[in-house]
Amino acid sequence: MKKAVTQLSAVLVLGTAAFALAQGANFLTIGSGSTTGVYFPVATGMAKLVNDAGDGVRANARSTGGSVFNVNALATGELDAALVQNDITYYAYKGTGLPSFEGKANAKLRTMAVLYPEVLHVVARKDSGIRSIADLKGKRVVIGDLGSGTEQTAKQVLEAYGLGFDDLGQALRVSPAQGITLMQDKRADALFYTVGVGASAIAQIAQTVPVSLVPVAGNQATTLLKKYPFYVRYNIPGGAYKGAGATVPSVAVQATLVTTTAATDDTVYKAMTAMFGNEAALKAIHPSLANNFSYAKAVKGLPAPLHPGAVKFFKEKGLNVK
Known part of the structure; x- marks a missing residue:
């Protein structure tokens, strides 16, 4: 039974x-x-x-x-x-x-x-001397996971400034979590991340390392928007992250x-x-x-x-x- x-x-x-x-x-x-x-x-x-x-x-x-x-x-x-x-x-x-x-x-x-909106954040260590996208030339830059949307965005933004991945000192294809570690350990100078404002990855870097947000603006942003109509202008508000007191112009997808x-x-x-x-x-x-x-x-x-x-x-x- x-x-x-x-x-x-x-x-x-x-x-x-x-x-x-x-x-x-x-x-x-x-x-x-x-x-x-x-x-x-x-x-x-x-x-x-x-x-x-x-x-x-x-x-x-x-x-x-x-x-x-x-x-x-x-x-x-x-x-x-x-x-x-x-x-x-x-x-x-x-x-x-x-x-x-x-x-x-x-x-x-x-x-x-x-x-x-998913906003492009270009985060640079303050001790890297990076103040603009053009300054990324020769630097160690996290460009996102292989096959990620961030990687594609990084490629297109660099292109608008006359640069490619080969112009970087190192194009680091890693996850955001790995990118945080590389930034904290001084093994990366800057990081691309297409993400909603307030993302914990960006907040974590800003809490542990003196960083600045690099603007995407001017004629280069105009060129980008003209060639890739999915982008829109977006201002990252001041105070969104520790140490980022001023509004920083950037671009966003959806x-x-x-x-x-x-x-x-x-x-x-x-x-x-x-x-x-x-x-x-x-x-x-x-x-x-x-x-x-x-x-x-x-x-x-x-x-x-x-x-x-x-x-x-x-x-x-x-x-x-x-």
């Missing part, structure tokens, strides 16, 4: 597992970025809102290498949704912009929402929540309702959302078409979308 009960229990467990697999479309693995950035707490907070809603959709957040990794993982099905820079989403959707995307357009990418046509309309609609239905709860996740998110902004400058589940949600909010 005991053996029969055990066998029955095993069947029930297997049946439950099979049912869960059958309902796989109702589970979202959300790709984020480094744990020291803004993507990770935002994705974690969104997953919690989905799980707390109890509406038949479950979610979890995964720390990843960032935007380029995320769109590639969406293409393979390793991720169901992800936070991605809007420029990287567009390049992947069109099959252009990056060598790894050329001729490999992913027409299945779909936008769920535009979230907040963080977007992206999925694919493989996600069902019902799953995306329910996830959207859970994540964005209570705007106050969403904005409580992180200051980047609190200071920037709105329904109107969420559907502007879309790098790929809206997912039908997102269309349904935004139409219910009174927006004219398709």
Whole structure:
């Protein structure tokens, strides 16, 4: 009898597992970025809102290498949704912009929402003598993880100043966490990071090492915006980080929540309702959302078409979308 009960229990467990697999479309693995950035707490907070809603959709957040990794993982099905820079989403959707995307357009990418500006932070040790982007020539510079959105941004900004990675003393392709250590140990002179204002990685460096924020401005910024229309001008406010008392001009792209046509309309609609239905709860996740998110902004400058589940949600909010 005991053996029969055990066998029955095993069947029930297997049946439950099979049912869960059958309902796989109702589970979202959300790709984020480094744990020291803004993507990770935002994705974690969104997953919690989905799980707390109890509406038949479950979610979890995964720390990843960032935007380029995320769109590639969406293409393979390793991720169901992800936070991605809007420029990287567009390049992947069109099959252009990056060598790894050329001729490999992913027409299945779909936008769920535009979230907040991702601001380029160029952080330099004060003892490095770096005062402008041009001063990075010959220096040891953290340019972001290999395949990250930050790496692409660094390349484009340097280009606007007539520089390339080969002009740097060292182009250090490491994670933000590793970049912090290199800056603290005087093994790096400066660091690029495209991230929401207030990121813990930037705050940690500023708390432990005398640093300054390097501006991206003038004719070079104009050239950058003209060639790459995804960028907008953005001023990093004074006081955002220790030792940064003055406003520093820079540029920004937009963080977007992206999925694919493989996600069902019902799953995306329910996830959207859970994540964005209570705007106050969403904005409580992180200051980047609190200071920037709105329904109107969420559907502007879309790098790929809206997912039908997102269309349904935004139409219910009174927006004219398709």
